[in-house]
Amino acid sequence: MRPEGRTVPIRSGAVAFRVLAAGHGAPLVYFHSIHEREGWSPFLERLANRYAVHAPLHPGVGGSTGVETLEDVFDLTLAYEELLDALGIDAAHLVGHFFGGMAAAELAALFPERARRLVLVSPLGLWRDDAPSEDLLILPADELPAVLWRDPGSEAAHRWAAPPESDEEKEAALIDSIARRSAIAKFIWPIPDKGLRKRLHRVQAPTLLLWGDADRANPVVYAEEWQRRIKGAALKLLPGGHMLIHESPDATARLVEEFLS
């Protein structure tokens, strides 16, 4: 299934989202993480069999524009709420990975009526001095795979890490990566603790936390923090690393579907 891509402007075009969409059913909005180079993935492919999946790229990433007009996480969350209006969505299942989990949780906390159910995969947004999450924004390419993947030698990890063939493509990929990380850095630099812990009690949507038991980027201890702050949040710990949904797209998508239905 090829997702359909379109540009959805808000604020008279000051911010424009590139939104990938596929599938039919109840609306599900997916928020990307830092190291998802492509906006689409087998995990989303699978979810699109049951849901109308909308995957907007963050402003400043992969064709979405206007990040320079956004001041902070609050402003970003307002922009996403306005995007839901523009997409004609009253309430949706919100799913996000790492930074995307943070974005989804912010939206669910600020606008509880917009979130039907919330699925957070190794979400960012809380901070513990004794267990800092890895500084994924700055890790050099040769140090990343060992942190992101449970098995850096796996086929999925290899496919992810393989550099493009030509020098031009390599250069373009590097600039693309810097632009993507730069856009996201704006909302989490230098420490990804921007007040979410004071807002999470507002979340009303039933919440599922998904975590890889070998997550070296975002330690599993954070799961407790999330569970403590979102009442009734369920936790599923799966064999896997930080890139759980890309390591086991079928198994994780199945869990998400079970939780949503």
Added chain:
Amino acid sequence: MKVCFFHLMPYRFLPDDFEQRYRSVWVDVPHSLFDPEKAGRLYHEFLDELEFAEQAGFDGLCVNEHHNNAYGLMPSPNLMAAALTRRTSRAAIVVLGNSLAAYNPPLRVAEEFAMLDLLSQGRLVAGFPVGTSMDMNFAYGIDPATLRARYYEAHDLVMQAWTRPEVFAFNGRYTQVRYVNIWPQPLQKPHPPVWIPGGGSVETWEWTAKLDYVYCYLSYYGYKRGKATMDGFWEAIARLGADDNPYRAGFLQLVCVADTDAEAERLYFEHVHYFYQKCLNVWEGFAEAPGYRTVKTLLTGTKPQVGSLARKIRQSLTWPTYLESGYVIAGSPATVRQQLTECIRSLRVGHLMVLLQIGSMPKDLVLHNTRLFAREVMPHVRDLWPGYKDRWWPSGAPAGNGP
């Protein structure tokens, strides 16, 4: 031609195996390596060297700002500049500079620079760097995506604080001050000359040119590599239709002078090696936070000065490599004169800054290098660029500070 003596104030006592054992000289270099007793003496050594440079006839003395950095022990260059105002009387005090976005509110810079201008009786050059990514994004935690916007806004605030006659309100995106009214005001009118140290950002060339400031390229990789950057600056000047006065430009060059070429290698190699091996050993992850440079600049292909490039350079370990690449101009007075003239002419630089204290160089050797440079080299480059007027020199510093 103006010649300035530049000091980085490096910690000289990093262990021999530093670069094998530690990933970075900057940001997370452990301060268990720092000996306060030794460092206290170093500051006085460094100030002695700067003061000696004035006596030797240098036109200006340059200090700069770094944080979490074992090769730059000057988180506050203003303190060093203040100390210099008391023991010097002729040389320009060139503070290169205060990284505006790091000060909250940035009015602090307007105030301290005004104090320095008064203390030095009008000898201050006000340098406003954006600041390196290591300093600003990592050591000071400023978000890379907004760093430049903060910098430009802070610059506007400082310049207005120096030039507007009335008390005014400043309603910025990053700084809001209801009553801007700094006491004291600088001595130089309308304001001290402004020099902008840059690392090759397209935006900085254009902005500097537009505002008619001096652009300084503080490179550790010498005049041969620096040419592309300075050419870029001069092209920006030409696009704006401004004149090609060489005093619009400054450039930093590492220089070692000895009686003979062979003697230069014997005296200086280990210290130059210390600088490139240890002082430029910055972990790639710290070399540049994402967003520190704009996509527009990334597309020009200029690489950061530290990180993987520096690592490659560290593999070229020999004295001839340092020299052939032009990173260091070193040798007999005749050798240095010839290459330095080429450097000045090819980059079209009116404000030459030389780094004569390099890496682990101890004071007696620094004074030797400084003395030889001042006596055997400086007089021969003084008269380059006749007929051009230096409009960016502080009014309280005499032109041509002869010995």
